[in-house]
Ligand SMILES: Nc1nc2c(ncn2[C@@H]2O[C@H](COP(=O)(O)OP(=O)(O)OP(=O)(O)O)[C@@H](O)[C@H]2O)c(=O)[nH]1
C-alpha cells in the first residue's frame with residue numbers, strides 16, 4: 001500500500017481529483033498533498049493510496065504543455081499535456097469574438113495548437129453568418145472545422161487521432177454534446193434547456209478527460225465567461241496577433257502603445273477597416289490592462 005502509483009488526472013474539481021491508474025485505468029479519488037492547487041486535468045501524477053480507491057497526489061510529472069488563464073490575483077489551470085485546443089463557437093447563444101481572440105492567444109502562448117470549431121451548423125442562416133465572420137481567422141491561418149454535433153461529427157475524427165485535445169469555449173456552445181458524439185460511453189452532462197434561455201447556465205462544472213485510444217484523448221471543460229491573460233507581457237501579446245506581426249517595430253515611437261501616437265503602423269494599417277480596428281482594440285485593451293497592473 002505504500003508504493004507510489006502513477007496515473008493521469010481525468011477530472012479536476014476544486015481540490016479533488018480523479019486519477020486513472022496507468023495500466024488498469026482504475027479511478028482513484030485523490031486530494032493534493034499540502035492542498036496546493038497546482039494540478040490540472042491531463043497531468044501525469046504519482047499518488048500514494050490512503051485507503052482502497054482513495055489517495056494523495058504526491059508529485060506532478062513534468063508537463064509538455066500547460067494551458068491556463070490568469071487574472072491579476074491568480075492562475076486557473078485548464079489542462080496539462082494537451083496538443084491542441086478546440087475553441088468551440090456557435091450561432092446561439094451569442095459567442096464573444098473577444099473571448100475567441102483571447103483563447104487563440106492563450107493556446108498559441110502555451111504551445112498548444114489552436115483550432116476553431118463552429119458548431120450548430122444545422123441552425124441555417126445564423127450559422128452561415130458566423131461562418132462568414134470567422135473567415136477573418138481562417139485568413140490568419142487558424143484551422144476551422146464547421147459541423148453539427150447533433151448531426152455529424154465525422155469531420156473532427158481525423159483531427160483528434162493521435163492527439164490530446166481540449167474543448168474550450170463559452171457555456172452552451174455544445175462542447176459536452178461534441179464529447180458525447182465522439183466518445184462512446186462518455187455520458188457527459190449537457191444542458192438541453194439552455195438554448196431557449198440564451199443564458200450562461202453552466203452544465204459542465206469540472207474538466208473531464210476521456211481516453212479515446214492509447215494515443216488520443218478529449219478533455220471537456222466548463223464554460224468560460226472570461227479569459228484573463230495576465231501572464232503575458234504587452235510585447236508578448238502583440239506577437240500573438242498574427243496580422244500585426246509584420247508591422248511591429250514600424251511605428252514612429254519604439255514604445256508606441258498604438259493608441260494616439262502619430263505614425264502608428266498598426267493604426268494606419270487598421271484605419272477604415274472595422275474588423276482590423278476591432279482587433280487592434282482587443283490588443284490595446286489587453287496591453288493597457290497589463291500596464292496598469294504593472295504600475296500598481
Ligand atoms: N441545434 C444544435 N444544438 C446543439 C448542437 N450541439 C449542442 N447543441 C445544444 O446546445 C446546448 C448546450 O450544449 P452543451 O453541450 O451542454 O454545451 P457546453 O458547451 O458543454 O456548455 P457548458 O458545459 O455549460 O460549458 C444543448 O441544448 C445542446 O443540445 C448542435 O450541433 N446543433
Ligand SMILES: [Mg+2]
Pocket residue numbers: 175176177189190203204220221222223
Ligand atoms: Mg458542457
Ligand SMILES: [Zn+2]
Pocket residue numbers: 251252256257258259261263264265266267
Ligand atoms: Zn503603434
